[in-house]
Amino acid sequence: MSGPEYLxxxxxxxKKFPNVVAxxxxxxxxxxxxxxxxLGENGAGKSTLMNILYGIYRPDAGEIWVYGKKVxxxxxxDALALGIGMVHQQFKLIPVHTVxxxxxxxxxxxxxxxxxxxxxxxxxxxxxxxxxTISPNSRVWQLSAGEKQQVELLKALxxxxxxxxxxxxxxxxxxxxxxxxFQTLRKMASQGLGVVLITHKLExxxxxxxxxxxxxxxxxxxTKNVKETNIEELVELMIGRPLLKISSTRSLDTSxxxxxxxxxxxxxxxxxxxxxxxxxxxxxxxxLGIAGVSGNGQTELLEAIAGLRKIMRGKVLLDxxxxxxxxxxxxxxxxxSYIPAEVLRYSAxxxxxxxxxxxxxxxxHLFANSLMIRxxxxxxxxxxxxxxxxxxxxxxTNKVANLSGGNIQRLVLARExxxxxxxxxxxxxxxxxxxxxxSTEQIHQELVKRAEQGVAVLLVSEELEELMALSDRIMVMxxxxxxxxxxxxEYDVEEIGLMMTGxxxxxxxx
Amino acid sequence: MIxxxxxxxVGAVASGTVFLLASLxxxxxxxxxxxxxxxxxxxxxxxxxxYIFTNALGHGWAITAVLLVGAxxxxxxxxxxxxxxxxxxxxxxxxxxxxxxxxxLLASNEIRGRIILALNPEASPAVIASQEAAKxxxxxxxxxxxxxxxxPMIFSHNILxxxxxxxxxxxxxxxxxxxxGLSLRSVGENPSMADALGVNVFLIRYIAMAIxxxxxxxxxxxxxxxxxxxxxxxxxxxRGFISLALVILATWNPLRAILGAYLFGGVEALQFRxxxxxxxxQLPYFLLMLPYIVTIVTLxxxxxxxxxxxxxxxxxxxxxxxxx
Numbered sequence: 159m160s161g162p163e164y165l166x167x168x169x170x171x172x173k174k175f176p177n178v179v180a181x182x183x184x185x186x187x188x189x190x191x192x193x194x195x196x197l198g199e200n201g202a203g204k205s206t207l208m209n210i211l212y213g214i215y216r217p218d219a220g221e222i223w224v225y226g227k228k229v230x231x232x233x234x235x236d237a238l239a240l241g242i243g244m245v246h247q248q249f250k251l252i253p254v255h256t257v258x259x260x261x262x263x264x265x266x267x268x269x270x271x272x273x274x275x276x277x278x279x280x281x282x283x284x285x286x287x288x289x290x291t292i293s294p295n296s297r298v299w300q301l302s303a304g305e306k307q308q309v310e311l312l313k314a315l316x317x318x319x320x321x322x323x324x325x326x327x328x329x330x331x332x333x334x335x336x337x338x339x340f341q342t343l344r345k346m347a348s349q350g351l352g353v354v355l356i357t358h359k360l361e362x363x364x365x366x367x368x369x370x371x372x373x374x375x376x377x378x379x380x381t382k383n384v385k386e387t388n389i390e391e392l393v394e395l396m397i398g399r400p401l402l403k404i405s406s407t408r409s410l411d412t413s414x415x416x417x418x419x420x421x422x423x424x425x426x427x428x429x430x431x432x433x434x435x436x437x438x439x440x441x442x443x444x445x446l447g448i449a450g451v452s453g454n455g456q457t458e459l460l461e462a463i464a465g466l467r468k469i470m471r472g473k474v475l476l477d478x479x480x481x482x483x484x485x486x487x488x489x490x491x492x493x494x495s496y497i498p499a500e501v502l503r504y505s506a507x508x509x510x511x512x513x514x515x516x517x518x519x520x521x522x523h524l525f526a527n528s529l530m531i532r533x534x535x536x537x538x539x540x541x542x543x544x545x546x547x548x549x550x551x552x553x554x555t556n557k558v559a560n561l562s563g564g565n566i567q568r569l570v571l572a573r574e575x576x577x578x579x580x581x582x583x584x585x586x587x588x589x590x591x592x593x594x595x596x597s598t599e600q601i602h603q604e605l606v607k608r609a610e611q612g613v614a615v616l617l618v619s620e621e622l623e624e625l626m627a628l629s630d631r632i633m634v635m636x637x638x639x640x641x642x643x644x645x646x647x648e649y650d651v652e653e654i655g656l657m658m659t660g661x662x663x664x665x666x667x668x
Numbered sequence: 669m670i671x672x673x674x675x676x677x678v679g680a681v682a683s684g685t686v687f688l689l690a691s692l693x694x695x696x697x698x699x700x701x702x703x704x705x706x707x708x709x710x711x712x713x714x715x716x717x718x719y720i721f722t723n724a725l726g727h728g729w730a731i732t733a734v735l736l737v738g739a740x741x742x743x744x745x746x747x748x749x750x751x752x753x754x755x756x757x758x759x760x761x762x763x764x765x766x767x768x769x770x771x772x773l774l775a776s777n778e779i780r781g782r783i784i785l786a787l788n789p790e791a792s793p794a795v796i797a798s799q800e801a802a803k804x805x806x807x808x809x810x811x812x813x814x815x816x817x818x819x820p821m822i823f824s825h826n827i828l829x830x831x832x833x834x835x836x837x838x839x840x841x842x843x844x845x846x847x848x849g850l851s852l853r854s855v856g857e858n859p860s861m862a863d864a865l866g867v868n869v870f871l872i873r874y875i876a877m878a879i880x881x882x883x884x885x886x887x888x889x890x891x892x893x894x895x896x897x898x899x900x901x902x903x904x905x906x907r908g909f910i911s912l913a914l915v916i917l918a919t920w921n922p923l924r925a926i927l928g929a930y931l932f933g934g935v936e937a938l939q940f941r942x943x944x945x946x947x948x949x950q951l952p953y954f955l956l957m958l959p960y961i962v963t964i965v966t967l968x969x970x971x972x973x974x975x976x977x978x979x980x981x982x983x984x985x986x987x988x989x990x991x992x
Contacts, residue, residue, distance in 0.1 A: 238865070238866070263851065269847065
């Protein structure tokens with residue numbers, strides 16, 4: 159191979175946003191033919207750094223060298239012209255257009271009339287080379303998340319990019335799709351591309367990357383060959399200290415369930431059955447995990463139990479009392495906490511931190527008499543919770559809208575876990591989605607602590623690692639149905655992954 | 669009976685061409701993400717200008733002037749909605765009000781007379797005072813016009829009818845088969861993405877609005893010199909708004925707009941003829957209502973999520989675009 163050693167060299171990059179230095183003198187290199195993981199917690203500055211390379215942000219200081227030449231990237235167009243492509247977390251695709259139309263949009267060498275046959279041939283070749291199954295003529299809205307990602311990759315390949323950046327590409331994929339993606343990335347690297355993989359998941363570093371650059375609080379703390387490092391070292395580099403082990407000494411009392419659901423049928427937003435005939439029992443002190451690709455009825459199931467969505471058929475019993483389709487307030491009073499997936503939608507962004515914290519409990523005698531809210535008690539509690547849940551906010555009178563995503567997540571958690579007396583059941587939907595390791599760890603500990611105190615937890619997550627670490631049992635949901643239940647000790651990533659695609663348990667083991 | 673059907677069909681094309689030209693223009697604008705509620709105003713401006721210019725300089729100059737002024741009106745609309753990012757509904761309605769007023773002012777005896785004299789000092793006092801203008805001559809296409817039903821329906825009209833049909837096909841080709849069309853549709857779906865991929869969102873929206881304004885005004889010119897060349901203030905009578913509904917009915921597709929336009933035109937032709945014959949006095953009113961009912965039904969169907977995914981409203985319709 160001739161040419162410069164590095165495809166990309168970023169030197170001394172500084173990027174400041176109001177109140178925060180996102181990149182503080184960061185350096186980064188990318189070699190041809192390597193997959194380079196950019197690892198770090200949320201807010202460590204990984205995406206900012208790559209958005210600078212892709213031209214979305216302009217650095218306040220520092221130099222970027224591409225193919226050994228100093229460049230000035232003023233926007234994504236410049237980046238594309240240099241052969242730099244980026245696949246964002248949110249796909250930049252037009253759903254009503256075809257795959258081919260999405261790929262060729264903005265290409266100048268197309269000429270006025272689009273030569274459909276030529277483009278379809280070229281795309282089909284590329285698709286076959288990578289072993290994909292999408293067709294150039296499908297409409298993007300018909301595709302699954304994994305296939306949409308293939309369209310994004312196709313876009314980059316068709317533009318002959320030599321540098322490809324992927325921002326947390328696995329967050330929308332099933333385990334199988336993730337494996338396929340990693341094979342694709344290896345193949346791209348073997349053809350001389352440089353691939354940057356932005357991630358906060360350690361196992362991804364080890365399964366696909368050649369080198370890893372770790373970022374923490376806006377600085378690059380180390381760049382290592384993946385072969386010469388290990389998980390413990392990377393965790394320490396990422397969060398600045400070793401990870402605490404989750405250890406729990408819970409004993410389950412399986413004589414009588416706290417929460418019992420039988421034959422639940424719930425409709426989704428489109429009026430179709432999102433939950434089909436789901437039954438389960440949840441015991442005191444148990445954490446019951448629900449695995450599945452999101453959108454398979456998990457959210458609807460939790461909403462139905464919390465009283466936010468109508469149960470068409472079936473029953474929910476809490477300590478033997480029927481709470482099916484009761485008013486949400488009654489269900490809250492009965493001891494059910496609900497940590498929703500979309501935390502912002504379930505908070506009041508224009509109200510203060512303190513007000514949000516007592517949104518569910520303000521009627522409670524702790525904070526109010528029959529007529530008036532006692533703000534002094536509310537504020538005292540809010541101060542206490544902000545400290546206990548490490549919510550970063552200047553004061554408790556700041557608007558929630560101004561908080562970062564992780565902080566809103568912690569705030570909702572504090573609201574659900576810290577303000578209601580006599581919680582019996584916690585319904586948690588993706589409580590750590592998008593959070594970094596330290597925040598995730600904190601939420602895990604909080605859930606385990608509650609379980610130890612005898613609270614039953616129903617935990618929906620897409621992270622199998624998380625489910626396997628915390629749950630006593632794991633139910634797998636696919637298209638609204640329970641495909642199977644595994645007990646602790648029987649967990650197997652491969653098997654759960656298959657079940658997430660609808661393969662029944664018997665078929666798996668057979 | 670056959671004669672009545674034939675005359676209604678011929679009338680459908682004759683009056684439907686107004687809707688066709690206008691909805692073609694509107695389709696281009698909306699595909700690019702700009703809602704032009706000023707269509708009615710642009711149309712009546714076209715009618716008024718074609719009246720004045722035909723009497724001063726003849727049909728050729730009238731059509732040229734109408735296209736030019738229409739494009740300028742479209743560009744002005746784009747200036748407000750694309751560059752200054754004002755609310756498209758408000759700006760559009762303002763253009764409608766402006767057009768209705770300005771067209772009446774220009775066509776009023778005093779001002780019209782001065783304009784005609786300025787353009788053509790030799791114009792006779794009779795022409796200057798006339799409330800009418802010469803109608804575009806029909807150009808039957810030899811051979812084709814003899815096909816039963818279809819022949820007279822399509823091939824017995826004036827030049828603007830043929831142009832409108834060619835435009836429908838041409839715009840369909842441009843929208844769906846060319847890279848410019850792809851860029852234009854992408855701008856209407858997701859402008860920030862198109863921008864990132866190197867598409868000039870602002871330029872495309874300006875071009876789309878120029879086309880929309882030109883075709884909207886041309887529709888008005890056709891209404892006057894091609895359909896009923898007798899000046900009445902406000903003679904568009906809401907046809908601009910019907911064209912907006914037609915765009916939805918045709919699901920933003922120029923070819924489907926032909927069918928929709930002739931359907932609406934047919935309703936107009938039919939009620940006109942029924943009124944003449946004196947069939948049940950209420951029926952014509954019922955027929956006049958039909959286009960709106962059809963539109964409401966279409967809108968209702970379109971609101972279903974599953975349908976919308978396939979043929980829906982351009983996702984960025986009515987949303988001004990700004991970088992960051």
